[in-house]
Amino acid sequence: MKIVEYLAPLRTASQQAQVLASMYFIEKTEGKTTFTTADIRAALAEARTPNVKNWNVAARLSASGHLVHANGAGAHRTWELTDTGRVEIEAWAPSLSISAPAVAKRSEASALRARVAAITDTEARAFASEAVDCLDVGAHRAAIVFMWVAAVHEVQERLWNTSDGKSITTAAQSHNPKAKVCKKRDDLSEYNEELLLQVAHDLGIIDKNEKSELIKALGLRNSSGHPNKLRPGEHRAKAHIEDLITMLF
Incomplete structure (x- = not known):
């Protein structure tokens, strides 16, 4: 109607x-x-x-x-x-x-938006909001990518706000001797995301289980962000968004 x-x-x-x-x-x-x-x-x-x-x-x-x-x-x-x-x-x-299915879907979207609205970091909230927008219109791969960007931003913020550049550099170079010396917040973007998660784990920003789940989420993001035959469905994209919000926000 x-x-x-x-x-x-x-x-x-x-x-x-x-x-x-x-x-x-x-x-x-x-x-x-x-x-x-x-x-x-x-x-x-x-x-x-x-x-x-x-x-x-x-x-x-x-x-x-x-x-x-x-x-x-x-x-x-x-x-x-x-x-x-x-x-x-x-x-x-x-x-x-x-119809009941339509009502349920809107209710789920509304619940997700409420959780996104509670994210305090402006940049992370904006990326997560775009992820839900994409989910809403069936752009599942885009939803997965945008939510991962929100997650990476949050990990970078936690690292920079709780550790100093020297500690971050030492942790990064213990896994990759050629890793960039971290002198400012933007230097974190020079680390590939797997290395970023390893550094975050080493410095106590995330625990072992969170790291494991985030590595899985990174794999889904990589598959969704590159040309291939993967076609993630609505439930997979929604679970990705919910899991990252639960773990990090």
Whole structure:
């Protein structure tokens, strides 16, 4: 069902009812739970709602009382439906039939996005977010590669923040005498990723089991990032993302 179909029976309803119903529809069909006023206006425009550009969406939300909850302020404010809001909307809005597999998939994506949002490092979070975006559209090899980049960034950050260049260099050159002398954070990118994991293990950044699992993840990343016949499925890509988040973030 498209949003234009869902909102059609509410065309003569109040602006507030149409705003709330559009939030409910997107939440149920896409798994999105927080909205800016721009998100809502775009949804109403997609439904070809007359004169929506003149609606004061923020005012309609503010007048919705306990049916919605606001997060943040000003330009960064987002809105979400409350549990009470969902119940009340279901009482008067058109029924919405969605297949169980589709609901489950959106729920899984939403759970992954929540875990990614909790990653504190900005760069790692951005890469992990792109991995989930790729997973969402079926680009499984790209999802695996982006999540690995997030993992490598995290290992590099931990190494640099907890060890000094001399210790890192000594550990690296014990495995590869030609390894670059580490004088600054960016020098870590000169180490191949297997060596980086070995150094991280030697310096206590990761333990033996984590190293073993990360080596496996590196192998999957290498297979996914080079031309070959590997076609990782959704479950394999999703497990890769979940495992790296669990281990490192």
